[in-house]
Amino acid sequence: MPSKHSLFIVYAAVILAACIVLCDDCVAFSFPFRTFGEGDLVPAAEFVEYNNKQVQSFAGLKGKYVLAVFWGADIQEKREHSILLLKQLNTLESFFKDRNITLLSVNIQGDVAETIADVLKQSGSSGKVYIDPSQQAYASLGIYVMPALLFIDKSGKAAAGFGYSRNSVAHLKGEIEILLGEKTKAQVEEDLNPKVVEKSGDEKQAIHHLNFAFVLLKRGMTDQAIREFEKAIELEPNSAQAAAEVGCLYLETGDLAKAEVSLAKGLALAPDSLRAKMCSAQLEARRGNMVRALASLEKLLIENPNTPRIRYLIGRLLQEQGQSPKALKYYREAYETLNKQIAE
Structure with missing residues (x-):
């Protein structure tokens, strides 16, 4: 029978998985000095x-x-x-x-x-x-x-x-x-604020399939979402977002070979794609390369400290390794980061 502590860890992971959303860190950038204004001589310092x-x-x-x-x-x-x-x-x-x-x-x-x-x-x-x-x-x-x-x-x-x-x-x-x-x-x-360039018919259709895929995901219809992402890629082969998203879904459904191909394509088109990098790290873990997966996620965390999902993923991998206290620490940090972003 699972201990109360292990059940708490699982509960924390489930709550975070349900709550974590990507959120831009947006803070006002008005003039941040009280004793003078723009155009004034700067005080001696x-x-x-x-x-x-x-x-x-x-x-x-x-x-x-x-x-x-x-x-x-x-x-x-x-x-x-x-x-x-x-x-x-x-x-x-x-x-x-x-x-x-x-x-x-x-x-x-x-x-x-x-x-x-x-x-x-x-x-x-x-x-x-x-x-x-x-x-x-x-x-x-x-x-x-x-x-x-x-x-x-x-x-x-x-x-x-x-x-x-x-x-x-x-x-x-x-x-x-x-x-x-x-x-x-x-x-x-x-x-x-660059002007939006008018898109071609195929590009518009690709965006339609891409958006519909996200709607299907919210409804829990993973297989249908994969098909929509693939349709978007057929119409717009250079869609880094579609490649990354479908790669992450293939990972979720256990098709690691297709996940690897799609994620590699997504990163080739957009080397800085955080979504593709996180899923690539998870792919390493699924293939048993846990040390490499954790190292990749720790590096991403240094580069993106305000992304709660990275902390959540590290916590989940640590939990799978039986390191519950460390996992709970990352779950707690993910929750705190998420709360802070919601408050802002």
Whole structure:
């Protein structure tokens, strides 16, 4: 007879499987500073370099374009957002360099050295990092959203500022391009919200089959959904979403050979497809490669810490291995992450 503890683990897994949904992490990115506004001179502030204790200040950078990123990791949510934001900024390294923009990365909340080092490692940041040991800068700038971005022009005025959001870096890049006269506001708006190109008849039919497949899935009609996804692929062979989805369904029905083919196609068309990557990891587990499957999911979790389903899948694999305490930890984290997203 199963123990109460094992029954609780199974119950937790079932509840999470029923509740987990994909949810974008959307946080407002309004101007995140209380003591000044866009167009104002930025208040005086000094920072100390994390490694060698050299002092840097806004006054010392006057005459240069400066992008200051203020981040902290005193709670898990801020830590995750800081890692994601620093990763995004890393992708724009050449953009900043070509425009002689100085990047000022500041851990503004006095996190311990171990925490700072971990954030830098996970984000892949290798540039200089500064701290605010007395938190005078934190107070003088009036930061109330974390992490936060501030672009300062050569005269020391705040040209733009954003609080964290999934697309705050893209908005910042657009603002810089406008300020430097590289693009008009209309061009930036078009980049951020590209116009929808009229689709062909086959593409429209493929979308119809794709959408109908999702409807069938909600009704629990897996076999019929597979057929609709396959019809979508016939009409639009380059549909990465359809390939990934049907691959995941083949995995669910136990057809591992077809699952492998479809998932490989989905990843070839969209290498960053999280859905295809998660199902590929599950495929490894189904074939007995549990260590490799867990390693793949742990890597995905580092890259996508706000995706509750990844934590749920890790918990399920650990449960299958008889590691109930560890499984419960991941189930609990998945539930907490999901709750946080619903609240936002």
